Amino acid sequence: MENKLDNFSFANEKEIARSFSKRFQWEMVLIGLGQALVFFSLWPLVILEFIPLSIGAPIATLCALMAYLPSHEAQHGNYSRGKPSRRWIDSLVSHVSLITLMFPHHVMRATHMKHHAYTNDPQKDVDYDVASSKSLLEVFVRTNQSTAKYDKHLEVFKDDKNFVKSFEKGALVGLSYRGSLMALVFFFPLEALFLWWLPSKIGVLYLSTFFSWYPHYQMDIGRYKDTRFWHHLLPRYINHSMQLHFVHHLHPGIGHYDEPKAIEALKPFLIEKGVPGAEEIPDRVSYNPLIKL
Amino acid sequence: MNIFFELLINHIKNWNMVWFGLIFWGSVFNALAEKLGFLANSPNLTFLSFLIGFILGLIAKYRGTWLWKTS
Numbered sequence: 001m002e003n004k005l006d007n008f009s010f011a012n013e014k015e016i017a018r019s020f021s022k023r024f025q026w027e028m029v030l031i032g033l034g035q036a037l038v039f040f041s042l043w044p045l046v047i048l049e050f051i052p053l054s055i056g057a058p059i060a061t062l063c064a065l066m067a068y069l070p071s072h073e074a075q076h077g078n079y080s081r082g083k084p085s086r087r088w089i090d091s092l093v094s095h096v097s098l099i100t101l102m103f104p105h106h107v108m109r110a111t112h113m114k115h116h117a118y119t120n121d122p123q124k125d126v127d128y129d130v131a132s133s134k135s136l137l138e139v140f141v142r143t144n145q146s147t148a149k150y151d152k153h154l155e156v157f158k159d160d161k162n163f164v165k166s167f168e169k170g171a172l173v174g175l176s177y178r179g180s181l182m183a184l185v186f187f188f189p190l191e192a193l194f195l196w197w198l199p200s201k202i203g204v205l206y207l208s209t210f211f212s213w214y215p216h217y218q219m220d221i222g223r224y225k226d227t228r229f230w231h232h233l234l235p236r237y238i239n240h241s242m243q244l245h246f247v248h249h250l251h252p253g254i255g256h257y258d259e260p261k262a263i264e265a266l267k268p269f270l271i272e273k274g275v276p277g278a279e280e281i282p283d284r285v286s287y288n289p290l291i292k293l
Numbered sequence: 294m295n296i297f298f299e300l301l302i303n304h305i306k307n308w309n310m311v312w313f314g315l316i317f318w319g320s321v322f323n324a325l326a327e328k329l330g331f332l333a334n335s336p337n338l339t340f341l342s343f344l345i346g347f348i349l350g351l352i353a354k355y356r357g358t359w360l361w362k363t364s
Contacts, residue, residue: 145358175305182316189324197317 008272014251016269020262021253022081025073028256029089032070032097035063039100039195046191057194060100064203067100068211069240069256075109076252101207102177102200107170110163111153119226119249120219126153130208131216143208144201215245219276223250229270229277244285246275260285310359314350319343 039060046056073079074094080086094105111126118124120131129149133139150167157163185192215227227246236243244259247266254262263270263285270278305312323342325331332338353359 141360144360145362171302175302178309178313182312185317185320189320190328192317193321 008269013266013269013273016265017251017254017262020258020265021078021251021255023255023258024081025078025255025257028070028073029079029093031066032074032093035066035070036096036099039063042195043191046195047188053190053194056191057198060195060199061202064100064199065206067097067203068103068207070094070097071103071105071108072112073256074105075112078253078255081253099177100196100200101203102174102181102196103204104170104173104177106166107150107174110166110170111150114153114157114163116249116252120216120221124153124156126150127212127216130212131219133213133217136209136213139208139213140205143205210239210242211245214239215242224270224273224275227276229275229281231280246270246277250275308354310353311347311350314353315343315347317346318349319346322346 042051042056042060042063045051046053071094074090074097077087077090079089079093091105094109098105098108115125115127120128122128122132125131126149129142130139133142154164154167181192181196184196214230214232217228219226219228227249229246230243232239232243241256241259244263247254247259247263247270248256250266251262263281264283267278267281267283270281319342322345323339326338326342327333332341335341356362
């Protein structure tokens with residue numbers, strides 16, 4: 001019994017997780033900067049009528065769907081991996097990638113760290129409003145309600161100086177996004193609507209659904225309890241493999257594209273610790289075994 | 294200068310939905326109306342478009358949300 005407990009110790013779990021937390025996530029850098037480049041290119045291409053808006057809009061929407069994860073890796077410092085000389089990569093990728101979604105990096109990083117620290121806490125988790133939604137319709141409405149929830153969390157964490165500082169920095173960036181959108185809409189109204197505003201709304205809704213709602217829906221508070229393994233009818237690349245989001249909450253340093261291998265290695269630990277749905281994790285997390293009709 | 298920025302930020306915080314309605318939705322409605330030929334003969338098309346955007350923004354400000362409220 002004692003031996004078994006030793007085998008499943010946190011130190012062992014951490015050691016295995018650490019072995020998947022070393023690789024430079026070059027795919028994410030490519031996706032983050034690449035989608036932003038495509039997004040920026042769409043503007044002259046559409047305005048100068050090289051491509052119609054009806055083609056540009058779905059491409060911009062695809063860019064918005066791809067925009068968050070590269071920033072998410074940066075928010076966890078997964079490009080710099082603790083090396084101060086590489087922190088600029090975190091900043092660059094996150095700031096540039098989030099332009100498509102009109103999200104300020106500083107606000108995202110500050111609130112996401114609080115989400116990890118207080119997952120599913122009704123008062124302190126910034127994503128709780130979405131995670132506690134009872135239907136997709138409610139996810140849609142809550143996602144689009146307003147930015148008032150951020151003001152609420154600014155009040156909740158008012159004594160955390162770093163949080164407030166990040167928030168203030170981010171608010172300025174957010175304001176400049178708003179200003180840019182207003183300036184663009186005045187001269188290019190339909191382009192501003194279909195290349196930026198609508199894609200960003202769709203992107204944020206996609207994020208809320210697959211990153212906040214599905215993984216945390218009806219989950220408890222506490223390590224091993226706050227995020228679940230779940231199935232979906234679509235291949236996992238459609239939802240950025242968010243069925244595997246629980247391992248990110250346990251070990252945020254694991255690079256996104258290394259999560260399947262990490263989960264295979266950690267599966268016995270996950271079952272032993274009672275991660276919701278862990279028994280259903282396939283032995284090989286390859287392309288499509290997570291599909292459930 | 295600081296007071297000016299504080300006033301500006303407070304104003305934007307309180308009235309951002311109204312400005313957004315007026316400028317963003319007003320411009321979009323105006324462009325759509327022109328594109329679709331809606332009320333094409335009306336000399337007040339631009340004024341009407343921006344007015345609708347402004348009213349939408351005003352309603353959103355007083356309701357606190359652009360969409361409906363959840364419990």
